[in-house]
Amino acid sequence: MGALFNIIRKEVKEMVRDPRLLLGMIIVPVLIFPLMGSAMTATVESVEQSASNINIALINNDLGNRSAQLIDVFNEKGITIHDRSEYEPEVLFDELDPEYSVIVVIPPNFSFNIENDSSVVVNFYTVMETYSISEEIPASVLGSYMAEYKQMIVDERLTDAFPDQEPWMVENPILLSNEAVIDGEIVENVSPGRITEQMMMQSMMIPMVMMMLLIMAAQLAATSVAMEKEEKTLETLLTMPVSRNSILFGKVGGVVVVSIFALIAYMFGLSYYISSMANMSNDAGLNLAEIGLAPTTTGIFLLIVTLFLSLIAALSVAVLLGSLTEDVRSAQALMGALYVPIFIPAIALMLVDISQLPEFIQGIIYAIPFSYPVLASKAMYTGLYTPILFGIVYQVIFTIAMILLAGKLFSTEKILTMKINLKNSKGGAFPLLNMLQGKKK
């Protein structure tokens, strides 16, 4: 045990001290979510800023009461209006004062047409320069105020035509109530769409964190083994009075320790990101627990087990692949092969349920050991644990097989003689051939 901890301690020290590993594989991925969250918050603030501070250039060609009414609506909403009625709009396009967000042109027949139950066109002109969302927002906000005014006119017309009816009843002969039913109970005023939206938000979190964590951990493990070869420390280590399995488990253990810290940091980062996203939405947020959709304790336990087994499986594969290469760059290139099975289930199951996929794709997903944390994250809510329990058995078998394979490689001279070099194409055109032949050192 002493030798195992000795290796784990050394591995952690090396990973934490190596700026390349620390920055590229731990700090940047950990910071990416908070940075994304901050960027989102900044975007929202900028959008809110442009929505709350609208300046318009108004060209009012109408002399009636209706245009005065519309202007009153704009004034009530806090819009700053610059009267530029003496100009043609085209003049303002070229000499647009940067303070004007939108040029609004009310036509001469505005009041007349409204009074006579006809239609009229009001023009909004937004001069686009940066093509950003904040440039588009003022016209959208003005449009919504205009819609309020339009509704007022519609209501007036309906009251005139149907004096005995409420205008909204005339407008809505059929009203729809779309409510979700969970465990035989109606969830009042909550549509199925809102629940799936919220579930998706939560179920995206686990696959995303899992993908990033597995990739980071696998890269660390492969790099750690390949670095022993590149830095010529492996031969010395292999002649130390320590079992080859201790070396293997020590490397995996070191990465697991770092990964646990990274996982905690990822979760903090991601929850910051999610809360930034939630702040953006006007929806007050649906509390899934309150409507009977809280994850079960069994579900959470199964998720942790599948996630841990995925991590160990990914590390075993990474150590195995790292052992086959001669240098860090080749190891990292070879790790690309591991990303595909990590990405496929995470992305596919983020969007649809496995039952909706064709059987062939379902088979592939069940065959990938890294699918089960994603499946478990859904089973936490659905309670369908059977596939997850089978998955755990499968993950254990897969992981043991990988560890035995890596242990076998470590216990023979192949760990020194077998190598794949992806750094240059010279001789690397047939890397698998070289690997199978066990190139002579």
Add this chain to the structure above:
Amino acid sequence: MSIAVQTTNLTKHYKNVVALENLSITVKEGEVFGLIGPNGAGKSTTLKILTTLLTPTSGQAHIFGIDVIEEPDEIRKIISYLPEEAGAYKQLTGREYLEFMAGFHQDDGKDPKAMVDRGVGLAGLDERIDDRTKEYSKGMRRRLLIARSLMTIPKLAVMDEPASGLDVNHAYYVRKIIREYVENQGVSVLLSSHNMLEVEFLCDRIALIDDGRIIDTGTPKGLIERYDAMNLEEVFIKVTRGGA
């Protein structure tokens, strides 16, 4: 005096390449034995088989009576190995590197702290021992590695080109501590070298090796006389070109 190393008809084939062919050597306890030969002669392969890194195609090897092929775990407890192109972990300090390596010997009942103190003294790097090894020159790193291989007081130290590529000062230091350590601690040493000066200075006996075979064995002085040569370099040239 017992036998430190005994190989019998040691053979190693890599696919179609013959790296070693029926190599038999005997190293006595407490002596410094050198394997001398050109590049690709089989020196490193021999050392790697004896240090349990490679498995021979056929033949036998024993270190202090322990079978290298059958009991590699026991062999690793009594040897230390210094590869020709060895590195130290760049992110560790020299002292941490020695502590890490000493940590593997605590189950043997040896005192790791005493080992590290000994290693620090052997490396002779003064306060630089607490710098990270990535800041070391090649010579400093080699001194650290030599210290690592001797600090455990192994029964057999196996060294592949111990002073290769070092400047005169570092090379002199490395040879001096090996020689002193052998005399003071009774450690047996099996080394390989290209450097004839190093061989004459360090080795009690040498084996000339070419194409995976032993050509001749003897003391440096005895071989010089046998081949009527001025020095070992001349012996080496005569033997490897067949001019003896």
